[in-house]
Amino acid sequence: MSEKTKRARRSFSAEFKRDAVDLVVKQGYSFKAAADAVGVAAKSLRDWHSKLAPEPEPCGDDASTAALQDEIKHLRKRLQRAEMEREILKKATAYFARESQ
Numbered sequence: 001m002s003e004k005t006k007r008a009r010r011s012f013s014a015e016f017k018r019d020a021v022d023l024v025v026k027q028g029y030s031f032k033a034a035a036d037a038v039g040v041a042a043k044s045l046r047d048w049h050s051k052l053a054p055e056p057e058p059c060g061d062d063a064s065t066a067a068l069q070d071e072i073k074h075l076r077k078r079l080q081r082a083e084m085e086r087e088i089l090k091k092a093t094a095y096f097a098r099e100s101q
Contacts, residue, residue: 012040017048025053 012020016038023034024045031049035042059071 018052020045021049021052024049 020034020038020040023029023037024031027034029037031042031045035045038045056071056074059067063071
């Protein structure tokens with residue numbers, strides 16, 4: 001890209017990001033609709049959502065099957081991410097142990 005076509009990198013306040021995430025969490029907007037409404041990329045909004053959205057409440061004993069399935073799906077995704085992060089840390093530890101010798 002030439003210098004003329006480069007865009008200046010925009011930065012957003014924490015309050016703006018929280019408000020954008022609230023459109024998805026509290027107002028029920030889709031990521032695309034919320035991103036279009038606030039003028040950001042859907043990818044940016046998804047990243048903000050993963051960092052800023054509150055954790056869903058755990059299901060109670062009287063929860064519906066659909067709610068339980070949603071919670072299981074969410075927990076499996078969190079487990080998969082935690083396992084992946086653990087593997088990365090193991091590899092990094094081994095790498096730095098070799099480098100220090």
